[in-house]
Structures are given as structure tokens and as C-alpha cells.
Amino acid sequence: MCVSGFARFSFPALIVVWIALQGGWAHTQDVQPVNSGANPYRTIRNWGMVPEGRPWGAANGVDIDLDGTSVWVSDRCGDRTCVGTMVDPIQKFDESGKRLTAFGGGMFVWPHGLHVDQEGNVWVADSRRPNAAELEMFPGEKDKGSVVVKFSPEGKVLMTLGQFGVAGDPPDALTDPTDVVTAPNGDIYVAESHTNVEDPNLIGRISVFDKTGKFIKSIGKMGTGPGEFRTPHAIVFDSQGRLIVADRHNHRIQILDTDGNFLGEYREFSRVSGLTIDEDDNIYAADSESDARRHPGWRKGIRIGNLKDGKVTIFIPGHETDSPAGAMGEGIALDANGNLYTAEATVRGVSKYVKE
Numbered sequence: 001m002c003v004s005g006f007a008r009f010s011f012p013a014l015i016v017v018w019i020a021l022q023g024g025w026a027h028t029q030d031v032q033p034v035n036s037g038a039n040p041y042r043t044i045r046n047w048g049m050v051p052e053g054r055p056w057g058a059a060n061g062v063d064i065d066l067d068g069t070s071v072w073v074s075d076r077c078g079d080r081t082c083v084g085t086m087v088d089p090i091q092k093f094d095e096s097g098k099r100l101t102a103f104g105g106g107m108f109v110w111p112h113g114l115h116v117d118q119e120g121n122v123w124v125a126d127s128r129r130p131n132a133a134e135l136e137m138f139p140g141e142k143d144k145g146s147v148v149v150k151f152s153p154e155g156k157v158l159m160t161l162g163q164f165g166v167a168g169d170p171p172d173a174l175t176d177p178t179d180v181v182t183a184p185n186g187d188i189y190v191a192e193s194h195t196n197v198e199d200p201n202l203i204g205r206i207s208v209f210d211k212t213g214k215f216i217k218s219i220g221k222m223g224t225g226p227g228e229f230r231t232p233h234a235i236v237f238d239s240q241g242r243l244i245v246a247d248r249h250n251h252r253i254q255i256l257d258t259d260g261n262f263l264g265e266y267r268e269f270s271r272v273s274g275l276t277i278d279e280d281d282n283i284y285a286a287d288s289e290s291d292a293r294r295h296p297g298w299r300k301g302i303r304i305g306n307l308k309d310g311k312v313t314i315f316i317p318g319h320e321t322d323s324p325a326g327a328m329g330e331g332i333a334l335d336a337n338g339n340l341y342t343a344e345a346t347v348r349g350v351s352k353y354v355k356e
Contacts, residue, residue, distance in 0.1 A: 034270070037314050040356055041340065043351060043352075046349050046351075047351060056349035059329070059343035061073065061114025062333045062343040070094050070095065074124050083144075087105055089105070089124075090124060095335070101153075109129060112125045114343075115179070115181050121150055124149050126177070127177060129145035145165055177193065178191045178232065192205050192207060193231075206232060226265075229245065229247050230248070232247055233274070239279060242258075248289070251295060252269075268312050269287070274330050281308065288329060301317045302353070304316075
């Protein structure tokens with residue numbers, strides 16, 4: 001496992017000794033770009049049938065229903081934002097792509113991460129508040145955004161974390177949450193934030209609530225060190241109950257315990273926007289942003305490997321588009337048949353990758 005993050009901090013010699021005593025995490029600091037590998041998947045763009053007259057919007061959240069094959073998706077109401085519209089952003093499709101249900105119209109600004117919990121409830125993070133231009137056009141939308149909402153599968157609101165339209169610290173508020181996941185014991189983990197990484201007041205943390213929504217603690221802070229974040233963009237739990245974090249602007253995946261203690265990191269998966277994981281701890285990492293400016297030498301795509309060693313064994317390249325760098329979805333999900341789905345923020349809609 002890569003510990004290049006450790007090597008950049010003070011007293012590196014002591015760190016190396018500590019690592020050796022712990023029996024692992026040793027890796028060189030330099031990680032060569034991983035832009036190739038086996039690809040046993042067939043790509044289907046524009047998967048999922050939305051009603052006539054309702055175009056796909058920028059999508060980020062995607063997860064699989066408890067039935068193992070139905071797909072939940074959150075898009076931005078047929079556009080780049082949900083401000084000023086009553087279009088339902090949360091949609092469920094069967095395995096053929098037929099839409100089964102939709103809800104959430106009028107509630108969101110910028111739907112982001114989506115999570116289906118162990119009881120089939122659907123959690124959605126709203127990752128920003130209306131901006132000045134949107135409020136000038138739609139002043140009535142000021143009390144929206146920067147929350148996490150828990151829905152029943154039928155669309156009933158069961159819980160809200162944070163305060164609509166307010167950015168702040170828990171328990172009273174959240175700051176532009178990017179993703180949400182429930183732990184094996186039912187605790188709720190919320191990743192924050194999606195603000196500009198050059199902002200001197202940038203938040204980088206994961207806030208933890210119990211299953212009733214009572215605030216427990218926040219872990220991590222903004223930074224580049226172990227257990228620190230710059231845009232924790234996606235979070236999942238592995239088979240051991242460890243928290244796996246796509247620390248996107250730091251170009252790494254971090255492994256933490258449930259208290260936020262740093263256990264290790266991998267940089268071989270590049271600039272990760274979306275994560276999913278299977279029961280064997282194979283990780284599927286969607287890189288939607290790598291290009292010559294943001295991560296030189298790396299390509300957009302899906303990198304697949306295992307948490308045991310972090311070695312990327314499969315690479316699905318990004319879509320061919322008019323952009324020289326191509327495109328790849330942000331959110332990613334894995335169904336019971338081994339097929340992958342990505343929610344497309346730039347080219348919109350959903351892509352499916354059929355395992356062959």
C-alpha cells in the first residue's frame with residue numbers, strides 16, 4: 001500500500017521505522033500513472049429511459065437497490081442544477097433501464113452522492129446552496145441545499161441532517177456534503193465539503209451521526225496529511241468495517257478506522273470521484289477529472305483493484321467525446337451480476353458497463 005503521504009511530513013525516518021514495526025504500508029513515494037490494463041467490460045452510453053420531454057441532467061449519485069439489479073440515480077433535474085424546477089431528481093430503474101419511480105422534486109439544489117442502506121432506504125447529499133445568480137432569478141430558493149436527506153423507497157422523507165440553505169458545523173448544519181454512507185452498526189457518515197479547495201476556510205471532514213441522527217463527532221480536517229482531506233468526494237465501508245475515502249484533490253484513496261485513525265492509502269487509483277466495493281474488497285474507482293492540468297500523465301477512467309495490495313488489474317478508459325481528455329462518470333455502482341454503472345456529471349445521464 002502506498003504511504004507516500006507519510007513521506008512528505010516531518011520526522012520521516014521515525015515514520016519509516018513505525019511502518020516497519022507495524023508490518024506494512026510500505027511503498028515508494030512516486031507512483032507511475034496507471035492508464036492501461038485488462039478491460040472485460042462493454043460500455044453502453046445513455047443507459048436508462050427517462051420520460052419523453054424530460055432530458056437527463058448532470059448526474060452524480062448512483063447505487064443498487066436491495067434486489068441487486070435495480071438502479072437508483074440522482075441527477076440535477078434534467079439540467080446542471082435543480083434550482084427553479086419541480087422535476088424529480090431521484091429516479092429508480094429496473095435492470096432493463098425502464099424507469100419505475102421518481103421523487104424529490106422541489107427539494108434540492110445540486111444532488112450529489114446517493115446511498116441505499118441495508119433497509120432499502122435512499123440517502124441523498126445536496127452538495128451546495130443556490131449561488132447569487134440563481135437567487136437573483138429564483139429568490140424563493142434560498143432555503144435549500146447543504147443537507148442530507150433520507151427517503152423511504154417510496155419517497156417519504158424519514159430524516160434530514162443539516163439545515164436547509166445553511167452551511168456550518170454539526171450538529172446544527174453541514175457544509176456542502178458530498179456523500180453519505182451507513183456503517184454496519186447503523187451509524188451515518190457524511191463527507192464534507194465540495195467547496196473551492198483554494199478557499200482559506202475550506203472544510204474537509206467526515207461527520208458521524210448515530211442511526212437516530214444524533215451527532216457523535218467529526219473526524220479529519222482540511223489538509224494533505226494522514227487522515228486529512230481535500231474534497232472527500234466518496235465514502236464506502238469494506239468487509240472489515242474500515243472507512244474507505246476518495247480524497248479527490250489529494251489524488252488518493254485513504255483507509256481509516258471508524259474513529260478516523262489513518263491506516264493507509266493508495267495513489268494508484270488516481271483522482272477518484274466515485275467508489276464502490278464488493279464483498280471480496282475489490283474496489284472500483286471512477287476517475288472523472290484527471291487531465292493534463294489537474295493530474296498530469298493520468299487518464300480518466302475506472303480503475304479496479306483490491307484493498308489487499310492496491311494493484312490496479314483492470315482499467316476501463318473514459319468515453320470518447322469532443323474533449324481531448326474524454327469523459328468518465330463520477331458516482332459508480334456495482335450490481336449483483338457484476339455490471340457497473342456510472343452517473344455522468346459532464347456528459348449527463350448514466351453509463352452501463354456490462355461484464356463479459
